[in-house]
Amino acid sequence: MTRRTTLHPVILPVPAAARPLKGRPKVDALRAAAREALAQSARYSGQKLGPLDKDDNGAPLPSNGLYWSLTHKNAYVAAVCSPHAVGIDIERLRPVSESLGERLAAPDEWALAPTVDTLLFFRYWTAKEAVLKAVGMGLTGLSRCRIHRIVDDDHLLLTYDGRPWQVTHHRVGQEHLVTITSDRVELIWHLRL
Numbered sequence: 342m343t344r345r346t347t348l349h350p351v352i353l354p355v356p357a358a359a360r361p362l363k364g365r366p367k368v369d370a371l372r373a374a375a376r377e378a379l380a381q382s383a384r385y386s387g388q389k390l391g392p393l394d395k396d397d398n399g400a401p402l403p404s405n406g407l408y409w410s411l412t413h414k415n416a417y418v419a420a421v422c423s424p425h426a427v428g429i430d431i432e433r434l435r436p437v438s439e440s441l442g443e444r445l446a447a448p449d450e451w452a453l454a455p456t457v458d459t460l461l462f463f464r465y466w467t468a469k470e471a472v473l474k475a476v477g478m479g480l481t482g483l484s485r486c487r488i489h490r491i492v493d494d495d496h497l498l499l500t501y502d503g504r505p506w507q508v509t510h511h512r513v514g515q516e517h518l519v520t521i522t523s524d525r526v527e528l529i530w531h532l533r534l
Contacts, residue, residue, distance in 0.1 A: 349385035350421040350429060350521050351378040351531045352513055360415065371418060375411040379420035383407070385531060388422060400477035410474050412519075419519050428474030429521045430467040431513070434459055445469070450488040460518070467520035468497045468508040475522045476501050496523075 359370035376393065383390045391405040401409050409422045410429045419431045436459060442451070446465050454461050469486045473479065482501065490498040492507075499506045509523040511530055521528065 345525060345527050346424060347386070347527045347529060348421055348423050348427070348521070348523075349382050349529050349531055350419060350511075350519070351381040351385070351533075352417055352419045352431070352511075352519060353378045353381075353533050355413070355416055355418060371413040372411070375413045375418040375420050378418050379409055379411055379422060381531065382409075382420050383422045385529070386422060390422060396477070398477070398479065400474075400479075408475075410471075414517070417513060417517055417519075421521060423526070425524075425526075426475045426477075427522050428471035428476075429519065430470035430474065431517055431519045432463050432467050432470075434463050434516050434518060437462055445483070446488060453488060453491050463518050464497060464510055464520070467510070467518055468499055471508055471520045471522050472499050472501050472506045475506070476504075 353374060355371060355374055362370055388407055389405055390407060393404055394402045396402055407422045408425060408427050410427050411420045412429050412431045414431050414433050417431055419429050421427055421429050442462055451457050465488055469483060472486050473482050486499060486501045488497055488499050492498060495510045497508050506522055507524045508520050509528055511519045513519060
């Protein structure tokens with residue numbers, strides 16, 4: 342029997358000083374906050390990260406044998422490190438256009454749910470984004486990432502190029518959803534609100 346890996350995703354509020362910033366200073370501040378969340382994830386895991394390099398396409402390269410993923414929005418950042426490929430995404434729940442939903446998923450994917458609403462859209466969106474991050478692919482791989490099953494309110498099963506992925510959702514308040522790839526792992530969420 343193999344031992345399950347425990348991941349420690351960390352969610353932090355964006356520092357108050359960074360919230361009013363715009364443009365490049367804002368992006369730099371969000372990136373710095375997300376890297377702090379990543380450092381905390383590594384500490385909780387008992388791991389040490391090295392340089393956080395990216396490949397030519399901007400995908401994170403393993404650091405000291407650890408895979409890592411960051412995400413940020415105006416209010417929160419999140420990050421995780423793992424001994425296996427991993428992806429994490431956070432989104433603020435908000436109304437979206439029907440055309441965006443049509444680009445996100447095929448009709449048979451939407452048909453998996455009894456009703457389609459804003460929360461379901463962002464469950465699908467963050468799930469696909471997390472998987473695409475784990476495989477080192479940007480949104481250009483969106484059509485190759487498919488929802489196959491809604492397991493329950495917190496889990497979905499997807500495939501990317503035929504490879505199965507499970508994701509786990511975590512709500513942050515009423516307005517944000519964080520999703521992480523979670524195959525064969527235990528999750529211990531660390532939130533500082």
